[in-house]
Amino acid sequence: MAQYTRVSGSVGLITLQNPPVNALSAAVRQGIVDTVKRALGDPKVKSVVICGQNGIFCGGADIKEFGTNMSGPPLVPMIHAIEAANKPVVAAIEGSALGGGLELALGCHYRIAHSKARLGLPEVSLGLLPAAGGTQRLPRLIGVPAALDLITTGRHVTAAEALQLGVVDRVAEHSTVDAAVKFALSVAAKSLDARRISTYPCPRPSDFDALFEGAMQKVRQSARGAIAPVACVQAVRAAATRPYLQGMEREKELMATLFTSGQARALQYCFFAQRAVSKWNMPNGARWDTSKPRPVHKAAVIGLGTMGRGIAVALAQTGMSVVAVETQEKQLMEAKQAVSGMLERGAKRRGLTPAALHKISYSHDIQAVADVDLVIEAVFEDMALKKKVFQQLSAVCKPGTFLCTNTSALDVDHLASQTRNPELVVGMHFFAPAHVMKLLEVVYGPQSSPQAVATAMQLGKKMGKVSVAVGNCRGFVGNRMLKPYIEQAFFLLEEGATPELVDRALEEFGFPMGVFRMSDLSGLDVGWRVRKGDGLVESGSASGQPTRLREGRRYSPLGDLLCEQGRFGQKTGRGWYQYDKPGSRVARSDPWFHSFLEEYRARHGLVARRIDHQEVLERCLYVLINEGFRILEDGIAAGPEDIDIIYVFGYGWPRHRGGPMFYAGMVGLATVLERLEHYRQAHPDVPYLQPCSLLRRLVASGSPPVHRWREVIKKLHSQL
Numbered sequence: 001m002a003q004y005t006r007v008s009g010s011v012g013l014i015t016l017q018n019p020p021v022n023a024l025s026a027a028v029r030q031g032i033v034d035t036v037k038r039a040l041g042d043p044k045v046k047s048v049v050i051c052g053q054n055g056i057f058c059g060g061a062d063i064k065e066f067g068t069n070m071s072g073p074p075l076v077p078m079i080h081a082i083e084a085a086n087k088p089v090v091a092a093i094e095g096s097a098l099g100g101g102l103e104l105a106l107g108c109h110y111r112i113a114h115s116k117a118r119l120g121l122p123e124v125s126l127g128l129l130p131a132a133g134g135t136q137r138l139p140r141l142i143g144v145p146a147a148l149d150l151i152t153t154g155r156h157v158t159a160a161e162a163l164q165l166g167v168v169d170r171v172a173e174h175s176t177v178d179a180a181v182k183f184a185l186s187v188a189a190k191s192l193d194a195r196r197i198s199t200y201p202c203p204r205p206s207d208f209d210a211l212f213e214g215a216m217q218k219v220r221q222s223a224r225g226a227i228a229p230v231a232c233v234q235a236v237r238a239a240a241t242r243p244y245l246q247g248m249e250r251e252k253e254l255m256a257t258l259f260t261s262g263q264a265r266a267l268q269y270c271f272f273a274q275r276a277v278s279k280w281n282m283p284n285g286a287r288w289d290t291s292k293p294r295p296v297h298k299a300a301v302i303g304l305g306t307m308g309r310g311i312a313v314a315l316a317q318t319g320m321s322v323v324a325v326e327t328q329e330k331q332l333m334e335a336k337q338a339v340s341g342m343l344e345r346g347a348k349r350r351g352l353t354p355a356a357l358h359k360i361s362y363s364h365d366i367q368a369v370a371d372v373d374l375v376i377e378a379v380f381e382d383m384a385l386k387k388k389v390f391q392q393l394s395a396v397c398k399p400g401t402f403l404c405t406n407t408s409a410l411d412v413d414h415l416a417s418q419t420r421n422p423e424l425v426v427g428m429h430f431f432a433p434a435h436v437m438k439l440l441e442v443v444y445g446p447q448s449s450p451q452a453v454a455t456a457m458q459l460g461k462k463m464g465k466v467s468v469a470v471g472n473c474r475g476f477v478g479n480r481m482l483k484p485y486i487e488q489a490f491f492l493l494e495e496g497a498t499p500e501l502v503d504r505a506l507e508e509f510g511f512p513m514g515v516f517r518m519s520d521l522s523g524l525d526v527g528w529r530v531r532k533g534d535g536l537v538e539s540g541s542a543s544g545q546p547t548r549l550r551e552g553r554r555y556s557p558l559g560d561l562l563c564e565q566g567r568f569g570q571k572t573g574r575g576w577y578q579y580d581k582p583g584s585r586v587a588r589s590d591p592w593f594h595s596f597l598e599e600y601r602a603r604h605g606l607v608a609r610r611i612d613h614q615e616v617l618e619r620c621l622y623v624l625i626n627e628g629f630r631i632l633e634d635g636i637a638a639g640p641e642d643i644d645i646i647y648v649f650g651y652g653w654p655r656h657r658g659g660p661m662f663y664a665g666m667v668g669l670a671t672v673l674e675r676l677e678h679y680r681q682a683h684p685d686v687p688y689l690q691p692c693s694l695l696r697r698l699v700a701s702g703s704p705p706v707h708r709w710r711e712v713i714k715k716l717h718s719q720l
């Protein structure tokens with residue numbers, strides 16, 4: 001809807017009304033068309049102001065309408081009618097003007113933004129392009145290079161940057177609507193000839209071809225198969241080479257391809273999934289909207305290794321006081337230097353002074369955490385050590401302190417049982433580097449209180465994380481699903497693949513790194529230690545375990561054998577690949593590994609066969625998806641969105657493929673099931689390939705779309 005009032009005698013004020021973000025639904029578009037007509041037809045009205053209610057101009061086209069039978073007036077002629085008006089129209093931008101919202105403002109003759117407003121054309125992140133004239137007007141207004149940047153990245157700019165770029169004409173410090181009305185009165189009699197952006201010639205940069213070639217190369221490199229950024233470049237190129245109306249035709253044509261694409265569906269699914277996961281619920285009925293978080297003013301981190309340092313930085317950047325504890329004096333000094341460096345660099349990047357530096361105090365004594373509201377333990381991944389820390393924390397901390405663990409796989413319940421108040425214990429599983437990576441798994445056990453979960457979720461939000469609440473099991477969601485994925489990659493090497501082939505298949509799919517390059521980066525010794533702890537590594541006559549079997553299940557010792565050679569990955573300069581020197585990042589094919597693999601196969605009577613990308617993807621990804629279904633069946637994740645967001649934000653799953661569970665729906669659940677059955681038959685000693693009963697059930701019930709899986713899961717749980 002849009003409300004119309006006449007203010008200051010001669011200004012028609014149009015207020016967009018569609019909470020919470022005044023998205024341009026059919027009703028809003030109709031409201032704009034009607035009220036603009038009314039204002040232009042009213043002889044007392046000399047100028048018009050468009051604003052949004054509740055301090056937000058407009059969040060763009062209504063994404064919930066996409067994929068439905070879209071009715072109501074289309075955006076392009078609506079915006080064109082505003083631009084063609086014979087009375088000045090001023091956009092009063094408060095809060096956000098994004099996507100179609102900014103395109104509406106670009107159709108107005110003047111734009112005034114509040115100093116705290118944010119503006120942008122983020123359509124690319126939804127798999128689209130700014131198809132309401134944005135790709136044609138913006139380059140005409142601010143030039144091709146700046147428009148290319150905003151349109152291909154979708155980044156939001158502050159009002160100050162928008163003013164500098166020329167996107168807005170003025171910035172207001174106080175009421176933007178008042179300022180816009182005053183301004184509208186002052187320009188009422190002025191000619192509009194020079195104010196219609198579509199009539200501007202598009203400035204043609206001298207390095208035209210190089211500019212577009214560079215832009216195309218950049219998006220192809222960073223987008224890894226995403227089609228929208230490429231279409232954005234093509235649309236801006238049309239603005240620079242064609243007259244406005246022909247450019248608009250090109251914009252429409254490109255949008256038509258994107259609008260119905262699977263990538264747009266996947267990206268829009270991610271948009272809503274990201275918001276859905278903040279509305280968490282636990283199997284015991286506790287929910288986000290009925291569980292009140294407790295404020296955290298002071299927090300502590302125990303253990304200042306790589307993870308602890310990143311967590312300390314993330315906490316301090318929220319502005320709260322942080323106590324950082326490390327019992328080893330040398331490690332403490334090194335950590336202090338490293339944390340200060342990270343905070344200084346972070347502040348410099350954001351053009352701020354490093355105020356957070358003074359928020360951290362350091363100690364080697366655990367007693368220093370006595371008065372904090374929340375502790376995050378980040379000591380070495382060793383159960384005995386963590387148990388001891390939790391016993392100490394339980395004794396030292398004031399009553400009511402939340403005790404959190406950053407373990408990536410160990411049993412949170414077991415740690416909780418070491419404390420006097422297990423209801424105050426949750427997992428807060430960060431991803432490295434902890435001050436950069438957006439994902440946080442908040443792990444609750446059967447005894448965790450809703451308040452503890454709510455507090456951890458809220459703290460995650462404060463740190464700028466996308467937090468997902470999950471149940472407690474080995475590896476939680478992310479690492480639990482990773483295990484069968486890595487296992488398949490090892491088996492593929494045994495059967496004839498190379499690390500290069502497996503990685504190429506996964507990288508072409510869209511992962512920033514294939515499984516072996518990732519393993520080299522994170523360190524092969526991490527998994528080795530876990531497998532040792534599980535008693536998997538020892539084989540031979542002493543242990544009674546055959547080399548390639550563990551309790552009747554197929555096992556590949558390849559990773560263990562590399563570790564025995566001291567090949568831990570990048571840090572040792574050798575792993576699945578070789579590196580110029582320890583710590584180098586460029587992976588190069590390693591002839592040593594190739595002959596080692598050949599000898600290994602010969603030793604075990606394995607005959608290498610030709611493996612193609614399709615098989616790599618099917619085996620690695622479907623087995624990971626299958627474990628995702630098991631996680632849903634076990635109630636560890638509340639819905640497929642939780643799993644997908646974990647994979648997109650924590651494990652590099654390409655966002656334009658929507659996350660593993662969404663991807664399974666796109667491929668077709670029946671296909672995933674059929675391929676798993678096929679591979680299970682070929683490898684009967686690999687239990688992870690056994691299709692999960694939830695997957696079978698979903699296929700049997702007609703493979704419903706992903707947003708309806710929760711109903712099937714609920715039914716399944718009610719029958720157990």
Ligand SMILES: CCCCCCC/C=C/C(=O)SCCNC(=O)CCNC(=O)[C@H](O)C(C)(C)COP(=O)(O)OP(=O)(O)OC[C@H]1O[C@@H](n2cnc3c(N)ncnc32)[C@H](O)[C@@H]1OP(=O)(O)O
Nearest residue numbers: 021023059060061062063064098099100122130131132275
């Ligand atoms: C062929 C015909 C098509 C022509 C299209 C022409 C081209 C135009 C395309 C577009 O405009 S696409 C949309 C572009 N806009 C965006 O991408 C902005 C998306 N929104 C945001 O970034 C943020 O929501 C915000 C506006 C910055 C506000 O952030 P905040 O953190 O305050 O709130 P949220 O939790 O994100 O959102 C609240 C609530 O609102 C829903 N929502 C937000 N934006 C939209 C939208 N554009 N359409 C529909 N719904 C929207 C969001 O899902 C939340 O809903 P609930 O979770 O509360 O249900």
